[in-house]
Amino acid sequence: MTLTTPMDWSPIWISLKTSSAATLITLAAGLAAAAWRERRTGPLMALVDGIFLLPLVLPPTVVGFFLLLLFGRNGPLGQLLLRLGATVVFSWPATVIAAAVVSFPLMYLTARAALEQVDLHYLEAARTLGASEWRLFREVALPLAWPGVLAGAILSFARALGEFGATLMLAGNIPGRTATIPIAIYFAVESDDIRRALAWCLIDVVISFALLGGLYYWAHAPAPARARLMRR
Amino acid sequence: MALEIQIAKKLPDFTLDVSFSAGNGPLAILGPSGSGKTMLLRCVAGLERADQGRVALDGRTLTDFERRIHIPARQRRVGLLFQHYALFPHRTVAENIAFGLAHLPREKRTHRLAELLERMHLTGLAQRYPREISGGEQQRAALARALAIDPEALLLDEPLSALDTHLRSQVEALLQETFAGYQRPALLVTHNIEEAYRLGQQLLVLSRGRVAAFGAKEEIFRHPPTLEVARLTGCKNFSRARTISDHVVEATDWGCQLRVAQALPRPAAHVGIRAHHIDFVESSAKAAPEDNVFPCWLARSSETPFRITLYLHLHRPPEAGGEAHLQAEVFKEKWQLFRERPLPWHVRLSPESLFLLPE
Numbered sequence A: 001m002t003l004t005t006p007m008d009w010s011p012i013w014i015s016l017k018t019s020s021a022a023t024l025i026t027l028a029a030g031l032a033a034a035a036w037r038e039r040r041t042g043p044l045m046a047l048v049d050g051i052f053l054l055p056l057v058l059p060p061t062v063v064g065f066f067l068l069l070l071f072g073r074n075g076p077l078g079q080l081l082l083r084l085g086a087t088v089v090f091s092w093p094a095t096v097i098a099a100a101v102v103s104f105p106l107m108y109l110t111a112r113a114a115l116e117q118v119d120l121h122y123l124e125a126a127r128t129l130g131a132s133e134w135r136l137f138r139e140v141a142l143p144l145a146w147p148g149v150l151a152g153a154i155l156s157f158a159r160a161l162g163e164f165g166a167t168l169m170l171a172g173n174i175p176g177r178t179a180t181i182p183i184a185i186y187f188a189v190e191s192d193d194i195r196r197a198l199a200w201c202l203i204d205v206v207i208s209f210a211l212l213g214g215l216y217y218w219a220h221a222p223a224p225a226r227a228r229l230m231r232r
Numbered sequence B: 001m002a003l004e005i006q007i008a009k010k011l012p013d014f015t016l017d018v019s020f021s022a023g024n025g026p027l028a029i030l031g032p033s034g035s036g037k038t039m040l041l042r043c044v045a046g047l048e049r050a051d052q053g054r055v056a057l058d059g060r061t062l063t064d065f066e067r068r069i070h071i072p073a074r075q076r077r078v079g080l081l082f083q084h085y086a087l088f089p090h091r092t093v094a095e096n097i098a099f100g101l102a103h104l105p106r107e108k109r110t111h112r113l114a115e116l117l118e119r120m121h122l123t124g125l126a127q128r129y130p131r132e133i134s135g136g137e138q139q140r141a142a143l144a145r146a147l148a149i150d151p152e153a154l155l156l157d158e159p160l161s162a163l164d165t166h167l168r169s170q171v172e173a174l175l176q177e178t179f180a181g182y183q184r185p186a187l188l189v190t191h192n193i194e195e196a197y198r199l200g201q202q203l204l205v206l207s208r209g210r211v212a213a214f215g216a217k218e219e220i221f222r223h224p225p226t227l228e229v230a231r232l233t234g235c236k237n238f239s240r241a242r243t244i245s246d247h248v249v250e251a252t253d254w255g256c257q258l259r260v261a262q263a264l265p266r267p268a269a270h271v272g273i274r275a276h277h278i279d280f281v282e283s284s285a286k287a288a289p290e291d292n293v294f295p296c297w298l299a300r301s302s303e304t305p306f307r308i309t310l311y312l313h314l315h316r317p318p319e320a321g322g323e324a325h326l327q328a329e330v331f332k333e334k335w336q337l338f339r340e341r342p343l344p345w346h347v348r349l350s351p352e353s354l355f356l357l358p359e
Helices: A010-038 A044-058 A059-072 A076-084 A092-119 A119-128 A133-164 A164-171 A181-190 A195-222 A223-230 B037-045 B091-102 B106-119 B133-149 B165-182 B193-199 B215-220 B229-232 B332-338
Strands: B002-008 B013-021 B023-028 B052-057 B060-064 B078-081 B153-157 B185-190 B200-205 B208-214 B237-244 B248-251 B256-259 B268-275 B279-280 B293-303 B307-314 B327-332 B344-350 B355-358
Touching: A010 A092, A010 A133, A010 A181, A010 A195, A044 A092, A059 A076, A059 A092, A059 B185, A092 A133, A092 A164, A119 A133, A119 B078, A119 B215, A133 A195, A164 A181, A181 A195, A223 B332, B002 B037, B013 B037, B013 B185, B013 B200, B013 B208, B023 B193, B037 B078, B037 B153, B060 B256, B078 B133, B091 B106, B091 B327, B106 B133, B133 B165, B165 B193, B185 B193, B193 B215, B200 B215, B200 B229, B208 B215, B208 B229, B229 B237, B229 B268, B229 B355, B307 B332, B307 B344, B327 B332
Parallel strands: B023 B185, B023 B200, B078 B153, B153 B185
Antiparallel strands: B002 B013, B002 B052, B052 B060, B200 B208, B237 B248, B237 B268, B248 B256, B268 B355, B279 B344, B293 B307, B293 B344, B307 B327
16 A cells, blocks of 8 residues: 555646636526526426426436537537537546536525525615616625525535536546546545545545635624625 | 506405596505505506506606506606615615616716715715614615605605604604605605604595595595595594484484584485594583583593593493493593593584594
8 A cells, every 4th residue: 555656636726626617607607597597487497497406416427428428529519519629528628517517506506595585675676776687686686695695606616526427427537637536536446546545535625624614714704704705 | 747547456355446646745645554555656666567557657658558568667767765665785875875876977976975965864874884774864865765866756655664753753854854845746655644644745545455535635634535534544433323404413323413514415324523523521501402512421541641542431321341432532631620520521522523424
């Protein structure tokens, strides 16, 4: 049980970079989807919700397989990208796509709950004051829903950080490019390099604790400090 | 300017169906809770769609069901003051008031904001958040915010109901000042009779979605057109009535004949008198029958700091658990003058104070 090769630290950087990019994408997409969905009702919306929440329910390998079909050489999106001279599969952007798709439902659900919590009277007041629907969202609904939205983003980040199955299917294990921490752990174990696996696991625990610590501080910070944090 | 409203909207318990035109100046809309007052304001502001009808402001159509017109709230320029103010909690007082001024150039906006802060006595509070100021200050900030857009009509939903008594009179004075400088239609919704009377130039009584009375407030209070309006405007004493002759009715619930000054509506179904219009006199010995003086016994009483309400039984002492006939309200100073007198006391139901109500 010795390190057969020197420790490659790139998975830390890749994991953080991937999770951050995926969180930014889910933040935008989840917010947009939540805002769009919030004021709609009807039987079709149940179907829409089903589609939005599918990645949460399906095993990540299934999500990864579907993404592979979609982005693969013969997939509709893969063909389109190929014509633009790009391939996604087994590249760094694939890790982002996989993490974003898998963490999207968490962002969507929390953002929707946060937006629904906003007292309608504030929105109505803004309307009578002449605000457009976009201004209403940007200057009233979003700031008031911000703590909830932020919580959704943190959840998404955590989920993206732990993503394994879909990432492996779509992005594979290319050291220095697509190998995130969970993937590094899996392949360390597979090659019987238990010490390396253990090291990665401890690093993951540290990152997770830092994340939880940040959350705890956020939740228990005195109001003025929280207000300062909230001022984007 | 005039605000013409003619709308119908189905509500869970009844249908809101009103038609009236409000001229310049404050119109108080009085109605019990759940009478459709707030919904009426929301339809005018464009926050709800009416099922039918039309709303026009100074000839400008805001809603017209038949022509499929529904101008969105943001284009109506109708100021709405919410019952609980709905000040944006994440914005300061100044930012709240300036919300509707975003379209103005910076210099003009600053100027207008300063003017509104000054007018609503909020200058020192501009940088505070709504949670950091009192209820009365929040109300003023909300009023300033609604006025900022220079609204062509102003709608106020129970503007005083969330305030303590001592704040209420301050805000009421400010509202009166505001109305004096605002020569456009203003609808003020309230369930408080005295507020409606003090703040409204005109009065509209709303009951289960219908206009029960509309006109000059003095006239509606002096001669309520129906039993319902008499009740809603705070009258406590009614008796079924039977016409005897031109100026005499028999009050069957009170067991007496009454002379009335008002010409009889035919057929008069009820006779009523307001609690504070009941007089107490020394005795009935000198009274002529047309004075409507009757002996009465005290059944019970209830006190407020300055006034007392006496529940009276006419003609003979009340039996145990018996209903009182009349409620009389008198100032305590006056009550001191006759409280020690032996029963029966004598009440006078002055013919001028009695009003008759048709079926």
